[in-house]
Amino acid sequence: MSWKSTSTAKFWWIGKPLYTSQLEEGLACHIPEQFAGVLARNQLQTLQPTRYPSAYVVNTDDAGQPGKHWTVFVCEKDHCDFFDSFDCSPEVYGQDFADFARRQGPLRHNTRRIQGNQSAVCGHYCFFYLWHKFHVPSPHALSVFQSNLTENDRLVHAWAHHHFPCLSFEDGETCLGFMNDNMLELMDLS
Structure with missing residues (x-):
């Protein structure tokens, strides 16, 4: 059976986010040489990579807050890659993100x-991005995703369950639950 057809959950797109411990477990297992940590936004303030490449999954919430949306920074010696399933630049997520990217x-x-509006699979997209970046390097890895955002969410959810079966997936809020009107306008989600 193809990983594209393994998702049978009827309403999975309403919830089932990944949590810090799940991301740490999966990434430490699958990209141990590159994985450098799962962080909260305010932990970027003093962070300086000590090896290259260094892959960080960063939440847009500060430490001690419930968490809102997962993104990825991959720091190389001569540049930094930022991945966000909502296609936002680091600046959209505040000064800590912007300053880290600039450094x-x-x-x-x-x-x-x-990623779709009613989805909580941002962590799944981070897994997908990092796994492909380090196991199947291709500038076209994200081309598997099309303009149908709901279908993309279903696809990445099925992919994550196939490639990371040891992880438990729990119910939770949607990634966009935290977005305020200003961020929605910046991202042109209407």
């Missing part, structure tokens, strides 16, 4: 939104 040198980031 890392030239920034590259994805330029196409792939």
